[in-house]
Amino acid sequence: MEEVKEVESKEFTGNSVMSIKNLSVNFKVAEGTVNALDRVSLDLAYGETIGIVGESGSGKSTFANAMIALLPENAVISGDIVFEGERLPYLSNVGRKEKKRDVKILDAKLRAIRWKEISMIFQGAMNSFNPAYTIGKQLKQVFQIHTDFDLDQINKKMKEVVIKAGLNPSVLASYPHELSGGMKQRAVIALALALNPKMVIADEPTTGLDVVVQAKLISTLKKLRASGDLKSLVIISHDLGVVSQLADRVAVLYAGRLMEIGSVMDIYLNSRNPYTLALLENYPSMRKARERVLGIPGTPPDLLNPPKGCRFAERCKFADSICTQVDPPVVQISPGHFSACHFADKVNVKTAEKKYSATNDILSSHSSGGLPLIKTVDLTKFFGLRSSAAGSIFVQAGKKSVAHAVEKLNIEIKEGEIYAIVGESGSGKTTVGRLLLKSIEPTAGKLFFNIGEDNVLELSNKTLSNEKIREFRSMSQLIMQDPYDSLNPKMSVFDTVAEPIEALKLEKDPSRIEAMVSQSLESAGLSPASNYIFRFPHELSGGERQRVGVARALSVPSVKFLLADEPISMMDISLRAHFLNNILELRQNRKLSIVYITHDMASARYVSDRMLIMYLGMPVEEGETESVITNPLHPYTKALIQAVPEPNPTWKPERTGIIGEIGSIVNVPKGCRFYDRCIFRKDICKDEAPPKREESGHWYLCHFSQSELIVNSPEEMERDVTGIKTPQGSSINVSGR
Amino acid sequence: MYQGDEPEELEKLVHADARKARLKYLLVPIIIYSLILVVPAPFAFEYGFPYRSDVPTILFIVGVLLFFVAAWWDFGAKKVLNESVRIGVKITNDDISYMEKQGFSLMMMYFGIASLFIATAFAVFYI
Numbered sequence: 033m034e035e036v037k038e039v040e041s042k043e044f045t046g047n048s049v050m051s052i053k054n055l056s057v058n059f060k061v062a063e064g065t066v067n068a069l070d071r072v073s074l075d076l077a078y079g080e081t082i083g084i085v086g087e088s089g090s091g092k093s094t095f096a097n098a099m100i101a102l103l104p105e106n107a108v109i110s111g112d113i114v115f116e117g118e119r120l121p122y123l124s125n126v127g128r129k130e131k132k133r134d135v136k137i138l139d140a141k142l143r144a145i146r147w148k149e150i151s152m153i154f155q156g157a158m159n160s161f162n163p164a165y166t167i168g169k170q171l172k173q174v175f176q177i178h179t180d181f182d183l184d185q186i187n188k189k190m191k192e193v194v195i196k197a198g199l200n201p202s203v204l205a206s207y208p209h210e211l212s213g214g215m216k217q218r219a220v221i222a223l224a225l226a227l228n229p230k231m232v233i234a235d236e237p238t239t240g241l242d243v244v245v246q247a248k249l250i251s252t253l254k255k256l257r258a259s260g261d262l263k264s265l266v267i268i269s270h271d272l273g274v275v276s277q278l279a280d281r282v283a284v285l286y287a288g289r290l291m292e293i294g295s296v297m298d299i300y301l302n303s304r305n306p307y308t309l310a311l312l313e314n315y316p317s318m319r320k321a322r323e324r325v326l327g328i329p330g331t332p333p334d335l336l337n338p339p340k341g342c343r344f345a346e347r348c349k350f351a352d353s354i355c356t357q358v359d360p361p362v363v364q365i366s367p368g369h370f371s372a373c374h375f376a377d378k379v380n381v382k383t384a385e386k387k388y389s390a391t392n393d394i395l396s397s398h399s400s401g402g403l404p405l406i407k408t409v410d411l412t413k414f415f416g417l418r419s420s421a422a423g424s425i426f427v428q429a430g431k432k433s434v435a436h437a438v439e440k441l442n443i444e445i446k447e448g449e450i451y452a453i454v455g456e457s458g459s460g461k462t463t464v465g466r467l468l469l470k471s472i473e474p475t476a477g478k479l480f481f482n483i484g485e486d487n488v489l490e491l492s493n494k495t496l497s498n499e500k501i502r503e504f505r506s507m508s509q510l511i512m513q514d515p516y517d518s519l520n521p522k523m524s525v526f527d528t529v530a531e532p533i534e535a536l537k538l539e540k541d542p543s544r545i546e547a548m549v550s551q552s553l554e555s556a557g558l559s560p561a562s563n564y565i566f567r568f569p570h571e572l573s574g575g576e577r578q579r580v581g582v583a584r585a586l587s588v589p590s591v592k593f594l595l596a597d598e599p600i601s602m603m604d605i606s607l608r609a610h611f612l613n614n615i616l617e618l619r620q621n622r623k624l625s626i627v628y629i630t631h632d633m634a635s636a637r638y639v640s641d642r643m644l645i646m647y648l649g650m651p652v653e654e655g656e657t658e659s660v661i662t663n664p665l666h667p668y669t670k671a672l673i674q675a676v677p678e679p680n681p682t683w684k685p686e687r688t689g690i691i692g693e694i695g696s697i698v699n700v701p702k703g704c705r706f707y708d709r710c711i712f713r714k715d716i717c718k719d720e721a722p723p724k725r726e727e728s729g730h731w732y733l734c735h736f737s738q739s740e741l742i743v744n745s746p747e748e749m750e751r752d753v754t755g756i757k758t759p760q761g762s763s764i765n766v767s768g769r
Numbered sequence: 770m771y772q773g774d775e776p777e778e779l780e781k782l783v784h785a786d787a788r789k790a791r792l793k794y795l796l797v798p799i800i801i802y803s804l805i806l807v808v809p810a811p812f813a814f815e816y817g818f819p820y821r822s823d824v825p826t827i828l829f830i831v832g833v834l835l836f837f838v839a840a841w842w843d844f845g846a847k848k849v850l851n852e853s854v855r856i857g858v859k860i861t862n863d864d865i866s867y868m869e870k871q872g873f874s875l876m877m878m879y880f881g882i883a884s885l886f887i888a889t890a891f892a893v894f895y896i
């Protein structure tokens with residue numbers, strides 16, 4: 033990376049807030065040394081935003097932590113990090129045995145830099161608020177420790193930063209658990225802005241948030257950049273779409289090495305590096321429609337023994353024998369645009385498309401003429417506080433205490449069909465899933481399941497015999513949510529996969545069980561099964577863990593119905609592609625019906641035949657997937673589609689076409705559920721429940737036809753942007769009702 | 770119901786529900802009370818069970834226990850709170866003081882029943 037260093041330091045002399053030269057980070061672990069970062073150089077100019085992208089494990093967080101000298105003790109660092117002309121103190125002392133007093137001085141110096149000069153939004157920070165204190169108290173502490181403001185000044189400042197972050201000052205009085213994910217993340221941003229730092233590092237600031245919330249957060253961050261409240265920003269994300277929206281320049285990391293760096297236009301529209309191009313090619317974007325996405329084959333290298341030559345060689349479609357022998361040179365493409373690749377002159381968007389297009393078949397739309405497998409009639413689930421004796425004593429009479437989790441759901445899922453249920457968190461998707469699996473009983477309505485030969489069970493019937501219920505259970509399975517949390521670390525692959533067989537007492541003979549387990553492992557794509565059967569989760573990669581989760585759902589041979597609840601929300605692009613293709617194959621090979629629950633429109637479009645959009649417990653639109661996506665009718669669907677990020681700097685998400693954040697299912701609006709957030713609403717929507725309407729081959733729930741949906745006034749439109757002037761019931765209303 | 774509002778007529782039903790629930794809470798100690806009084810009676814008549822000395826002792830002990838139960842038990846208020854967090858029902862300070870009031874009145878009722886136990890114990894013993 034020598035060349036990058038030289039050219040860049042020339043470009044930014046004098047005006048870089050931070051300059052990193054040849055930074056390497058090695059973690060000492062029992063098995064050896066993990067080379068997490070390898071000679072990375074980067075300059076950050078005043079007022080600039082730099083994005084850092086890469087797959088999981090590429091070293092993004094390590095890089096960020098190095099920038100504020102917060103690496104764990106087992107880290108060995110070499111290279112320079114210069115902040116405002118001064119080396120970050122601890123780097124120069126690495127390796128020397130230090131006296132306690134020296135360490136203390138160093139620490140004090142660093143603490144002053146952190147927060148005041150550089151502040152960091154840690155990965156997952158929104159979950160690290162202390163639940164016992166109000167947001168205000170936690171923010172106050174920052175000021176008390178780092179400034180000598182008096183209480184009045186602090187209060188004034190606190191209000192200021194909270195408003196800047198797009199929150200109503202009343203959140204200061206609320207406890208973390210009272211805030212939604214999006215609001216908590218805004219509170220984190222307020223914390224980061226508190227001391228007006230010169231530089232902010234944000235590690236995955238939007239990961240784990242719903243698309244709509246994410247789009248709003250991005251536009252807030254953009255505004256903060258424009259107003260100068262955010263000075264220099266380092267934004268780290270595995271989501272290329274998010275970074276493309278915010279960054280001026282982008283650095284692509286892979287296995288601890290800088291693969292490419294350049295302006296956002298250079299990277300997204302004119303990349304000259306195979307890894308960047310592979311990331312872009314596999315991004316689950318709305319525009320790609322149903323082109324098959326294969327993911328990047330293989331897995332990142334083991335950083336305990338990094339391979340010789342280019343670290344991407346094993347997975348690179350352009351690789352040649354030289355790549356595995358010689359480190360790639362850093363080639364300058366244009367001023368400020370560098371790519372570390374032997375073939376940087378040959379690789380570009382066009383040649384990459386050719387390489388990938390061999391695999392780019394369009395997924396055929398699956399027409400399912402199958403019989404209905406599942407049918408619901410007005411299926412409804414309320415959760416009520418008053419359902420217990422204690423509840424009816426302790427809950428006040430006038431209090432709204434019923435959560436309308438799912439209301440009047442009428443769907444039909446056919447054999448061999450993939451049916452997507454899409455909505456933000458809080459829309460009732462998971463409750464639908466639990467109802468369909470009969471893990472909770474409906475409050476009202478009916479649920480039917482066809483167990484074959486036109487033998488239809490009414491699952492909502494409370495007098496159903498245990499035998500019949502068992503029969504249903506042997507036909508329906510759940511794919512567990514996230515491959516990192518869902519597997520029990522103490523259970524071997526065999527035990528995990530065999531669990532449903534044992535739970536349903538389908539088989540006693542151990543050799544038969546083993547055969548069933550092997551078969552399901554192979555149909556989930558883990559072959560030969562004998563390689564995996566006795567491993568434990570920590571010996572598996574993320575993708576393999578995900579497959580074990582699928583295999584577990586398939587181990588019962590009579591399975592006809594699979595439910596996958598947000599299965600890919602924690603995965604990066606390669607894993608998601610594998611998983612989604614796996615689902616498609618299963619449907620093909622085993623004629624399974626699959627209900628795919630997600631908040632991610634792009635993946636729903638990729639796999640599903642039909643989709644249902646839910647908002648606050650209400651189904652609001654349903655139809656053939658392509659029809660819904662290309663011609664969304666309900667205002668909510670339109671907004672959801674608009675909020676899906678595009679990996680393209682020219683994409684403009686300022687207008688999300690939706691107001692505020694999702695409301696509460698306890699205090700639902702009387703007329704249209706979407707009333708509080710709709711930019712098209714009229715008076716009639718407030719009190720009257722909207723009817724179903726048919727247009728372009730599918731239905732939606734609204735008072736108005738498409739030609740009648742007109743935005744009321746410019747101010748109405750404004751409300752969706754500011755995020756502060758939200759109506760009753762949403763983000764302002766936090767400290768009680 | 771489906772419109773998400775709980776109509777005013779429901780209010781009365783809710784109050785009736787609360788009364789019924791309170792009765793459920795009180796029924797348990799009252800049943801225990803009657804059992805202690807009634808069950809030993811046939812034994813006293815048939816086999817000479819020392820009713821006058823033993824039943825008051827039992828009543829007294831259970832009565833004291835009941836005092837403790839009433840003082841320490843929250844009557845399920847905590848569970849309701851947890852449940853409301855899970856469902857997403859916001860709890861205000863007003864709700865909390867209502868819960869405390871309800872908890873307090875249940876406790877007083879339990880104290881009353883416990884006193885009844887002890888009073889009966891003395892009555893049976895001395896009369």
Ligand SMILES: Nc1ncnc2c1ncn2[C@@H]1O[C@H](COP(=O)(O)OP(=O)(O)OP(=O)(O)O)[C@@H](O)[C@H]1O
Nearest residue numbers: 059066068087088089090091092093094095104335
């Ligand atoms: N304290 C540590 N000890 C040993 N190895 C570590 C330590 N911290 C990180 N690593 C390793 O360093 C590499 C880079 O990790 P890092 O957390 O920087 O990745 P990342 O790009 O932020 O990934 P993600 O997108 O999953 O957050 C990984 O291989 C990781 O296992």
Ligand code: SF4
Nearest residue numbers: 342345348355373374
């Ligand atoms: S150097 Fe070779 S392996 Fe590495 S990215 Fe370039 S072509 Fe691929």
Ligand code: SF4
Nearest residue numbers: 704710713717734735
């Ligand atoms: S009924 Fe009214 S509030 Fe509801 S979606 Fe249609 S226009 Fe919006």
Ligand SMILES: [Mg+2]
Nearest residue numbers: 092093094155
């Ligand atoms: Mg990270």
